[in-house]
Amino acid sequence: MALTEFGLISRFFAGKLNYRSSTHLGIGDDCALLKVPDGYQLAVTTDTMVENVHFLRGTDPRQLGFKLLAVNLSDLAAMGAEPVAVSLALTMPEVDENWLSEFSTGFQALAEQFKVDLIGGDTTTGPLTLTVQAMGLIPAGEALLRSGARPGDLIFMTGSLGDAGLGLKMAQHQSQIDCEKALQRFNCPLPRVKEGIALRTVASSCIDISDGLSADLGHILELSSVGARLDFDQIPLSAGVHQYLNETGDWSFPLCAGDDYELCFTVAPEKAGLLNFACTQIGIIESEPGIRISRHGLIDTLKVKGFEHFSK
Secondary structure (H helix, E strand, O other): OOOOHHHHHHHHOOOOOOOOOOEEEOEOEOOOEEOOOOOEEEEEEEEEEEEOOOEOOOOOHHHHHHHHHHHHHHHHHHOOOEEEEEEEEEEEOOOOHHHHHHHHHHHHHHHHHHOOEEEEEEEEEOOOEEEEEEEEEEEOOOOOOOOOOOOOOEEEEOOOOOHHHHHHHHHOOOOOOOOHHHHHHHHOOOOOHHHHHHOOOOOOEEEEEOOOHHHHHHHHHHHHOOEEEEEHHHOOOOHHHHHHHHHHOOOOHHHHOOOOOEEEEEEOHHHHHHOOOOOEEEEEEEOOOEEEEEEOOEEEEEOOOOOOOOOO
C-alpha cells in the first residue's frame, strides 16, 4: 500500500525528535507552536538543497540527511544561536522507502546530537529538492552579526580550510588524492554550534564559511565597511589540501572552495584572550576596502569569489 503524505511523515519522522520544552505543539496540526523564553530572540534560517546543484545524484541518503541539517545548524551557529527546532520539506520524484529510511537516519543522528525537535514540514512530488527551516534561541542583544568588524580587529577561523572542496573534487573524480578526511568533511560537516554560542559576547562579527572564505569574509567586510589583510601561511590546511596545492599550484583553491562550514569571526585584540576553544588567527581587519593576502613575503589582492547559485 502506497504511503500517503501524512503516513510518510509519521513513519519516518514524527515522534522521533522531541527534546525541547520550548516546543508546545509539533507535527500533527496546521502549525507548530513554540514558546520563546523571556529575554530571548528567535533566530530563523532556511536552506534548500537541490540534486545536481548542491549534491550529486546518487549521494548516500544517510550522509545527505546529515548534511542537510548540518548546513542549517551552521547558519544558527554563525549567529550564536542554540538550535531548538526545525521543519523539513521533501520534494521527491517518487516514494522510495529504503532511501527515506536511510535519509531519516542521518537526519536524526545530527538532530539527536544537538537535541533539535522536528516540528513540521511538507512532502510533494517533483525533482529531488530538500528544504529545512531551522530555529534557534539567542539571549536578546547577543546575536552575532556580519556588520560589527572594526579596523584592528583580529580575524579567526575554526578548523581547517579547503577540505570539503577537495572532497568534492574527489567525488567528481577530478583529483586522485586519497584523503578520507576530505570526503568526510564534504559529506558530513559538523556545525560549530558550541563555538558560536561561546562567541556571543566575544566576537565583533561572525559568518559560517559555506561559499568559500574569500566570499564569506567579503560579506563581513561589505556590511562592516572595512577591509582585511590575511596571512596565507597562518591559514590552517590539512595534509590533503597541502598535497593538492603542491600538485596543482592553485594556492587560491582553499580560499574559494565552499562547503567547509567552519566559522570565520573577528575579535577586538583586548578580547582575544577570552577565546576558549581551538581556533586560528588568520588576519586582521583594516580600514582600506578589499582583501589583501600576504604570501611568501608578497602582498596580493584577493578577488572576492566563491560558489554562487545560478552564476554562469
